[in-house]
Amino acid sequence: MVRHYLVTGGCGFLGSRLVSALLAAGHGVTVLDILAREKASAVPADVRLLAGDVAQPEIVARAMDGVDGCFHLAAVASVEQCNRRWAETHRINQGGCVNVLDAARLAGRERPIPVVLASSAAVYGASGAIPLDEAAPAWPVSPYGADKLGGELHARVSASTFGGRVTALRIFNAFGPGQVPDSPYSGVISIFIDRAMKGEDLVIFGDGAQIRDFVFVDDVVRGFRRAMGVLESSSEPRAAIYNVCGGMGVEIGHLARTVIDLCQSPSRVVHAPARTGDIRLSVGNPAAAHAELGFVPSSRLEDGLAATIAWA
Ligand code: UD2
Numbered sequence: 191m192v193r194h195y196l197v198t199g200g201c202g203f204l205g206s207r208l209v210s211a212l213l214a215a216g217h218g219v220t221v222l223d224i225l226a227r228e229k230a231s232a233v234p235a236d237v238r239l240l241a242g243d244v245a246q247p248e249i250v251a252r253a254m255d256g257v258d259g260c261f262h263l264a265a266v267a268s269v270e271q272c273n274r275r276w277a278e279t280h281r282i283n284q285g286g287c288v289n290v291l292d293a294a295r296l297a298g299r300e301r302p303i304p305v306v307l308a309s310s311a312a313v314y315g316a317s318g319a320i321p322l323d324e325a326a327p328a329w330p331v332s333p334y335g336a337d338k339l340g341g342e343l344h345a346r347v348s349a350s351t352f353g354g355r356v357t358a359l360r361i362f363n364a365f366g367p368g369q370v371p372d373s374p375y376s377g378v379i380s381i382f383i384d385r386a387m388k389g390e391d392l393v394i395f396g397d398g399a400q401i402r403d404f405v406f407v408d409d410v411v412r413g414f415r416r417a418m419g420v421l422e423s424s425s426e427p428r429a430a431i432y433n434v435c436g437g438m439g440v441e442i443g444h445l446a447r448t449v450i451d452l453c454q455s456p457s458r459v460v461h462a463p464a465r466t467g468d469i470r471l472s473v474g475n476p477a478a479a480h481a482e483l484g485f486v487p488s489s490r491l492e493d494g495l496a497a498t499i500a501w502a
Pocket of ligand 1: 311376377442468472
């Protein structure tokens with residue numbers, strides 16, 4: 191069935207890939223993004239594009255008008271930025287999420303419009319469980335993680351108090367084509383590929399034995415769409431949370447060597463002091479998303495890396 195979806199943050203790394211997939215499936219799309227003016231030329235012409243901040247309830251309400259479902263991805267996605275601009279990013283990351291849930295409530299005819307939220311593995315913080323499943327204690331150690339957890343709590347309120355249908359996806363380390371390397375807070379894979387292609391040193395923060403769970407962008411997009419499909423077929427209020435991850439731990443040192451090999455690069459691996467607060471082990475358990483959303487990450491790390499290198 192053809193629908194019209196709102197994608198907040200639709201000009202970003204994950205959002206733009208989701209918009210392309212929705213259009214390819216024949217759906218209509220509205221994008222609300224603070225960067226919409228700057229990035230307008232990169233947005234497909236048939237998208238209804240609104241420039242604005244999700245922290246402003248009026249523009250969120252306008253964007254929600256007439257849509258059948260909402261994917262909420264707009265956020266200040268850098269942990270470091272959120273550390274520096276705590277109160278301001280709280281207004282955007284948690285306040286923006288409440289604005290989206292509230293607008294979905296007010297715009298729905300009989301009940302709120304279904305919403306899929308981009309949450310993050312950052313909600314687990316220093317939980318320490320391996321692998322992390324959704325029942326592990328959520329104990330964020332950053333403003334960013336706390337606000338993502340706050341969004342999940344408001345999703346529960348949407349369901350319990352307002353009859354909403356909301357799913358929050360805890361995204362682990364997403365990577366793939368479209369992720370830019372030019373900020374110190376970019377994902378490690380985009381930075382390593384950029385450096386390997388230029389023959390520059392790959393800098394590992396710490397000993398390189400820290401472990402991450404990488405998930406390819408197209409798998410994340412599939413997770414979003416499956417989550418929406420489940421909400422659309424649900425007649426009951428619902429607030430669910432799922433990990434979106436590959437389920438496999440990769441050492442950063444191994445990643446650096448793999449990227450150098452795949453790029454056939456003369457780059458060397460060097461070490462620098464570990465980042466303050468860097469989490470040692472982050473591996474998710476995708477079993478619940480598999481069982482309840484039919485989500486199976488289909489890309490092997492090497493294939494995802496090859497696709498990202500080809501794009502870079
Ligand atoms: C990821 C998310 C972040 C948040 C967090 C929650 C990304 C880009 N960031 O942060 O938004 O959800 O998880 O825990 O997905 N590293 C190097 N050299 C580099 C860059 C990074 O060694 O040039 C290391 C870094 O110290 C870390 C690992 O690589 O141990 C991954 O770093 P990242 O910035 O890609 O992502 P992460 O896990 O810190």
